[in-house]
Amino acid sequence: MEREPTVPQRRAVPPATVARLPGYLRALEALAAGGSVLTSSDALAAQAGVSPAQLRKDLSFLGSYGRRGVGYDVAHLREQVAVALGLSSERRVVLVGVGNLGHALAGYAGFAARGFALVALVDADPGVVGTVVAGLPVHPVADLGRVVATSGATIAVLATPAAVAQEVCDTLVDAGVVGVLNFAPCALRVPSHVDVRAVDLASELQILAFHDRRRSADGA
Amino acid sequence: MEREPTVPQRRAVPPATVARLPGYLRALEALAAGGSVLTSSDALAAQAGVSPAQLRKDLSFLGSYGRRGVGYDVAHLREQVAVALGLSSERRVVLVGVGNLGHALAGYAGFAARGFALVALVDADPGVVGTVVAGLPVHPVADLGRVVATSGATIAVLATPAAVAQEVCDTLVDAGVVGVLNFAPCALRVPSHVDVRAVDLASELQILAFHDRRRSADGA
DNA sequence: TAGATTGTTAATCGATTAACAATC
DNA sequence: TAGATTGTTAATCGATTAACAATC
Structure with a gap:
C-alpha cells in the first residue's frame, strides 16, 4: 500500500522555472495587496512580466493549483509557490x-x-x-x-x-x-x-x- | 566592389553569449594583471568559470581572434571583447x-x-x-x-x-x-x-x- | 615534422511557444 | 448548456557539449 509523502515530490523543477518563481511570488503578493482573491494566468502573467503560456507551464511543474474555467486562488497559490521555493522554514x-x-x-x-x-x-x-x-x-x-x-x-x-x-x-x-x-x-x-x-x-x-x-x- | 564596414558586422551574438562576455573581460583583465601575455581557451575558461568548449563557441560569434596551436593574445582579445560589448565609447x-x-x-x-x-x-x-x-x-x-x-x-x-x-x-x-x-x-x-x-x-x-x-x- | 590548440560542425539537450483537450 | 480557463502535449527554437578538421 502506498503512502502520500509528506512533501509531494514531483518531477524536478527546471532551473529556468526556479529562477522565475520569485517573480511569481512577488506578483501574487502584489495582487493580494491590491485585494485580489482570485486571478487568472493572463492577469498573473501580466503582473509578473511573462507570457500566460510560460506561467502555466512553470506552475505545472509544481502541481495543479488552479481550477479550469475559474483561475487561481491568490493566497493558496502564493503559499504553494513559497513551499516549492523552500521558504516554509527560515x-x-x-x-x-x-x-x-x-x-x-x-x-x-x-x-x-x-x-x-x-x-x-x-x-x-x-x-x-x-x-x-x-x-x-x-x-x-x-x-x-x-x-x-x-x-x-x-x-x-x-x-x-x-x-x-x-x-x-x-x-x-x-x-x-x-x-x-x-x-x-x-x-x-x-x-x-x-x-x-x-x-x-x-x-x-x-x-x-x-x-x-x-x-x-x-x-x- | 565590396568595402570593409567600419565595424565588422558578424552574425548576431546570442543573448546567452552576450551575458557571459563581461565575465570573459574580467578574466582577461585578471590574467593581464597577473602578467600573462598569451592564454589558451583552457586557462581563460578556468579563470572565467566556464568550459573551454563554451568559451571557444562564444568567442567564435565575435570573430577569430586566436591562433591555432598558439592561443589568444590577452591584450588583443580583451580589446576585441570590449569592442563587441560596445565599450569603446563612453x-x-x-x-x-x-x-x-x-x-x-x-x-x-x-x-x-x-x-x-x-x-x-x-x-x-x-x-x-x-x-x-x-x-x-x-x-x-x-x-x-x-x-x-x-x-x-x-x-x-x-x-x-x-x-x-x-x-x-x-x-x-x-x-x-x-x-x-x-x-x-x-x-x-x-x-x-x-x-x-x-x-x-x-x-x-x-x-x-x-x-x-x-x-x-x-x-x- | 610533431605537438598543440583553435574554430566549426553535428548531436544532444533544455526551454519556449502555441494549440487544444479537459473540465470547471 | 455555453463560456471560460487550466494543464498538457507537440512543435519549435535556442543553448550546450563533444569531437575533430584546420592550422599554427
Missing part, C-alpha cells in the same frame, strides 16, 4: 564584507519579511570589526568558520573585494554554507553541492551597453 | 533613487574604470534633493526628464521603491533611456527597443533557498 544568512555595499545590504529590510534571518556579519577591517551594523556586531574574519558553524547559517552573502573572495568562499563552504550570493566581481569555484548566484553591477551595465552599442558607434 | 548613466542602496551604488568605484560615466542623481525625498552624493548634486524627480535629456544619459540605474518604479521608468524611456538596470522588486513594462536587466536581492536568496530546501524540511 534560512539563516551570514554577510561577509561590511563595506560600502555590504553596509547597504545589511540594512535591507526585505530579509526578515521574506523568511531570511541575517544572523551574523563578518569583516576583515579592524576599524569595522566590533562595531554594530543593523543591530548585529561585526566579527573578525579570523572567526568566520566558527561564526558560520555556531550561527547555523547555510546561505552567505559575499560582498568582499574580489582578491579575497575565493578564500572566504572556501571557508564558508567548509563551515557548512550551501548557497552563496556573490557580489564580488570574480568567478567562484565550489563543490557541486554548493550553489552560487552572482550579482555584478559592472557586468549588468556592460550587457546593457551591448544593446546600446549601435548609437554613437563612431563617437561624438 | 556610456552615460543616470541613477534614480538615492536611498540606502542607491547611495552605495553611486559610490561604486567601478563606473569610470569600466567606461561608464555616472552623470546625474535623482531622488524624490526633499531631504535628499540638493545634497551632494559621490560628487554629484541630487536633482528632484520632477526634473527627471530634463536631467536625462540634457545629460545625454542612455542607461539608467533604478533604485526606487517598487511603487513608483514603473512611473519613473516611463519618464526615463520618454527622455531617451534605452537600458534600465532595475533594482526595484517589480517587473517593468518597456517598449521593445528598451532593454531591462533586473537585480533583486530577495529573488536571488529565494533561488538559493530552493536548492537548500531539502535540509531541515521538517523543522528543527
Whole structure:
C-alpha cells in the first residue's frame, strides 16, 4: 500500500522555472495587496512580466493549483509557490564584507519579511570589526568558520573585494554554507553541492551597453 | 566592389553569449594583471568559470581572434571583447533613487574604470534633493526628464521603491533611456527597443533557498 | 615534422511557444 | 448548456557539449 509523502515530490523543477518563481511570488503578493482573491494566468502573467503560456507551464511543474474555467486562488497559490521555493522554514544568512555595499545590504529590510534571518556579519577591517551594523556586531574574519558553524547559517552573502573572495568562499563552504550570493566581481569555484548566484553591477551595465552599442558607434 | 564596414558586422551574438562576455573581460583583465601575455581557451575558461568548449563557441560569434596551436593574445582579445560589448565609447548613466542602496551604488568605484560615466542623481525625498552624493548634486524627480535629456544619459540605474518604479521608468524611456538596470522588486513594462536587466536581492536568496530546501524540511 | 590548440560542425539537450483537450 | 480557463502535449527554437578538421 502506498503512502502520500509528506512533501509531494514531483518531477524536478527546471532551473529556468526556479529562477522565475520569485517573480511569481512577488506578483501574487502584489495582487493580494491590491485585494485580489482570485486571478487568472493572463492577469498573473501580466503582473509578473511573462507570457500566460510560460506561467502555466512553470506552475505545472509544481502541481495543479488552479481550477479550469475559474483561475487561481491568490493566497493558496502564493503559499504553494513559497513551499516549492523552500521558504516554509527560515534560512539563516551570514554577510561577509561590511563595506560600502555590504553596509547597504545589511540594512535591507526585505530579509526578515521574506523568511531570511541575517544572523551574523563578518569583516576583515579592524576599524569595522566590533562595531554594530543593523543591530548585529561585526566579527573578525579570523572567526568566520566558527561564526558560520555556531550561527547555523547555510546561505552567505559575499560582498568582499574580489582578491579575497575565493578564500572566504572556501571557508564558508567548509563551515557548512550551501548557497552563496556573490557580489564580488570574480568567478567562484565550489563543490557541486554548493550553489552560487552572482550579482555584478559592472557586468549588468556592460550587457546593457551591448544593446546600446549601435548609437554613437563612431563617437561624438 | 565590396568595402570593409567600419565595424565588422558578424552574425548576431546570442543573448546567452552576450551575458557571459563581461565575465570573459574580467578574466582577461585578471590574467593581464597577473602578467600573462598569451592564454589558451583552457586557462581563460578556468579563470572565467566556464568550459573551454563554451568559451571557444562564444568567442567564435565575435570573430577569430586566436591562433591555432598558439592561443589568444590577452591584450588583443580583451580589446576585441570590449569592442563587441560596445565599450569603446563612453556610456552615460543616470541613477534614480538615492536611498540606502542607491547611495552605495553611486559610490561604486567601478563606473569610470569600466567606461561608464555616472552623470546625474535623482531622488524624490526633499531631504535628499540638493545634497551632494559621490560628487554629484541630487536633482528632484520632477526634473527627471530634463536631467536625462540634457545629460545625454542612455542607461539608467533604478533604485526606487517598487511603487513608483514603473512611473519613473516611463519618464526615463520618454527622455531617451534605452537600458534600465532595475533594482526595484517589480517587473517593468518597456517598449521593445528598451532593454531591462533586473537585480533583486530577495529573488536571488529565494533561488538559493530552493536548492537548500531539502535540509531541515521538517523543522528543527 | 610533431605537438598543440583553435574554430566549426553535428548531436544532444533544455526551454519556449502555441494549440487544444479537459473540465470547471 | 455555453463560456471560460487550466494543464498538457507537440512543435519549435535556442543553448550546450563533444569531437575533430584546420592550422599554427
